[in-house]
Amino acid sequence: MANAVVELKGCTRHYGGVRAVEAMDLVIFEGEFLSLLGPSGCGKTTTLNLIAGFVEPTAGRILIDGEDVTGLPAHLRGLGVVFQSYALFPHLSVFENVAFALRERRIPAEEIARRVGEALALVQLDRQGRQRPAELSGGMQQRVALARALVYRPRVLLLDEPLAALDKKLREEMRDELRAIQRSVGITTVFVTHDQAEALGLSDRIAVMSRGRIEQLGAPREIYERPASRFVADFIGASTVLRGRAVADDRVALSPDLTIRVRVGGILRVGEQVELAIRPERVRLAAAGEGTAEARIEGLVYQGAMTEVSARLADGQRVRVFVNEPAPMPLAPGQIIHLRLPADAFMVLE
């Protein structure tokens, strides 16, 4: 890939006794869109604040373009930040909000007018310059915040859950717009979110975080299809985890009378306890027969395009299944169904 823009080297941040970020190593490359994804309290916002310079690391170093900026205060780092609450200045017009950074850089008035105009045009708000932030809708405020952060062409754009305050429809619109703008500007972007759909849809790479550490770092497809740990498998998408014992390099016994075939590429060692994960959309309803497992339906959640089925295998382990609607047969709680678990759909968890 291209050259490194942001580097975290062994960055640790403690708040009192709480370890928000623990010995983090992370490299963010030129022009890439990297998401920090995880549940609240996993350290993703602290990581962003470390890069922005709002908090100093307890240990470790931060480099931007190869230069050590660990002790450099936020106002000297020249990074663009969009906050979850937008943090627009309520006493300034939209124009002045966007012009803020340019005025701090003592840029001549005509150039400010031109560049603010361009930035507002980029987010389609060229007509709202004279209004106050409070007069705009949430989506418009979000775009002002983006224009304000982009107008001085920062080295890196940091986005702290920028879509979280919007309602669902608007959020999806803004997500597409955000990606389009990021692509057209070509700016290196770090995006903090707890929403896996946003992260999967927007990112070049995702860092899944838990308890101050990166659990897995990789492309969206890689994270989704080959989760490195049980945490990642649970957090990204839905999954069912099955426990069993390897009885051959391609067979796992869940119980003495239920053995399934798996194809995971030679990681299985005979006799070992293993945890297997499978996505609910990979499990299929089938007719009774060779290579299927019997299960009893425990719960049904109809969701329009599909129905979420919760079923229990003969050995007591639970399996989730997404059945596309219209379903091939009527389903009811208590009913016995047969499931096909494709051998290549299994993931082995550490």
Place this chain on the structure above:
Amino acid sequence: MLKASVVALMAFMTLPTVVVMVVSFNPTAILSFPPSGFSWRWYVNALTYPQFQRAAVNSLWVTLGAVALALPIGTAAALALERGRLRLPTLWATLLLSPLVVPGVAAGLGFLILAASLGMIRSRAVLIAAHVALVLPFVVRSVWVSARNLDATLERAAASLGATPWRTFRRVTLPLLRPGLFAALLFAVVVSVNEFVVSLFISNRLTEILPVAMYSYVVNYTDPTIAAMSTLFITATFLVIWLADRYVGLGRVFLHHR
């Protein structure tokens, strides 16, 4: 019934003021009610009385000095309290707000003893310092309310946009504290201009401020000059509040509507 008692209460509250105002236009030289005619003579007397003129100038300087010192000190204190940058925050809050509950006589005596031990007895500096202490609780309170409504992310945003801490304070923090600062200014002026007890202890005829001069006058003379002076005082205070309400909107200042 309720309406009647409200009217009675209002009358009880405003009657002394009305009596003073009416008496100030009474041509006779004794403080009597009801009046026997109409005259401006006590106003002429009040405005030309040299001691009142001197006291008015003193009042102006003391209030100006006290407000000029108390506003920045109080603002800094309110921000420090709000941001939790202080150790023992409750102790600081109690200290800063305590002049509200200390009786004026005790505070006055305290300042007098302090001034004497510093060899600065009846100096204007001590008078101004005392006024700073007395108006500070009002300044801290007013600014604190504004500071509490201030989103700290706004300051982070300013920093990320390249503003130094000082520029952030000037361009973001201070403008957003304006309602609180305005309320603080108003409170400080009204409290300082009307302060009497403490000032009585630590001033002499050369340094005394208007309320003290008025008190001295009442002790020595009993003509309606003092009523005229009081009416001027009331009118001035009323005008200040009215103008403030008209041009800034006190409701906005005190209720903190954006």
